[in-house]
Amino acid sequence: MSTADVDLGRRRFLTATTAVVGGVGGGFAVAPFVISMQPSARARAAGAPVEADVSKLGVGQMMTVEWRGKPVWIVRRSEKNLADLPTLNNLLQDPESEVAMEPDYARNSHRAIREEYSVLVGICTHLGCSPTFRPDIGAADLGGEEWKGGFFCPCHGSKFDLAGRVYSGVPAPKNLEVPPYMYLSDTRIIIGEDKGAA
Numbered sequence: 001m002s003t004a005d006v007d008l009g010r011r012r013f014l015t016a017t018t019a020v021v022g023g024v025g026g027g028f029a030v031a032p033f034v035i036s037m038q039p040s041a042r043a044r045a046a047g048a049p050v051e052a053d054v055s056k057l058g059v060g061q062m063m064t065v066e067w068r069g070k071p072v073w074i075v076r077r078s079e080k081n082l083a084d085l086p087t088l089n090n091l092l093q094d095p096e097s098e099v100a101m102e103p104d105y106a107r108n109s110h111r112a113i114r115e116e117y118s119v120l121v122g123i124c125t126h127l128g129c130s131p132t133f134r135p136d137i138g139a140a141d142l143g144g145e146e147w148k149g150g151f152f153c154p155c156h157g158s159k160f161d162l163a164g165r166v167y168s169g170v171p172a173p174k175n176l177e178v179p180p181y182m183y184l185s186d187t188r189i190i191i192g193e194d195k196g197a198a
Contacts, residue, residue, distance in 0.1 A: 003049040049192035051184070054117060062133045064122065067191045070177055071122035071130060073151075074189065081162050082115050084137075091146060092165045099174050102192060106178040111163040113183065119191065120164040121177040122151075129155035132174075135162075151176070 020045055050067045052074055062075045086109055089095040097107050105113050112118050124131050131151035137145045142159060150158040159167040164176030180194040 016130045034128065034190065049190050052098070052189045052191065054186060054189060056189035061137055062135075067179060072191050073118070073120050073133070074119075074134075075118040075133070075162060077110075077116055077118060077162055081149060082110060085109055085163055087162050088146075091167055092161065093168045093173075094175055095165055096166070097175055102175075102178040103180055105194075110164070111165065111175070111178055113181070117189070119178060119181050119189065120161060121179050123177070124153040124155065124158055124172055124176045125166065125176065126153065126156055126158050126170075126172040129153050131158070131160065145176060 043085065050065050050072070052062070052063065052072075054063045054074055054076065057074065057076045059076050059078045060081075063075055064071050064073055066072070093099075095109075097111060102111070109198065110118070111120075122130050131153040134142060134147075134152045135149040137149050138145055142150075142152055147159075150162050151164070153159070153172065156171045156173035158170040160172070160176055161167070164178065166172045166175050179191050181189055181191045182194045184190055
């Protein structure tokens with residue numbers, strides 16, 4: 001065996017060893033950067049579906065839950081509220097929800113899976129203010145007899161009915177958003193998930 005043969009074998013061994021060590025070292029160097037690009041546990045939780053228990057929500061009451069950093073309102077409507085909804089159609093910009101991008105199960109007169117509960121993102125579609133819940137029927141400052149309860153945005157005066165449909169002649173261009181949601185039971189709603197159907 002000549003010296004040239006030994007050196008060539010050593011050279012191959014050292015080259016292979018250096019490549020393996022360099023690859024492992026490069027993996028350790030890149031790993032923190034890859035891990036840092038994944039969303040944090042807090043960020044994953046912020047976008048996660050949220051459950052709401054409506055068992056104690058009385059007729060005419062509203063509860064708020066947070067989903068993706070937005071307020072989501074759940075309102076339990078009375079039989080009178082539901083009967084009043086069709087009487088408002090002439091006063092609304094989009095009574096049939098033709099403009100709004102929303103789930104198919106919200107394309108009805110009450111904009112909900114179940115008539116009794118309205119589930120809406122509580123952000124005005126004009127400039128993002130949060131309207132106030134005004135369930136008082138006939139409020140003089142909101143139109144008197146024409147006001148059948150709903151939401152009023154104090155920022156610029158937009159009004160929405162109890163189905164989140166926007167009134168005509170106000171700054172808001174479209175109805176309040178209906179988030180994806182579904183029922184887990186008669187009293188539990190999950191917001192942010194709908195499995196593609198009601």
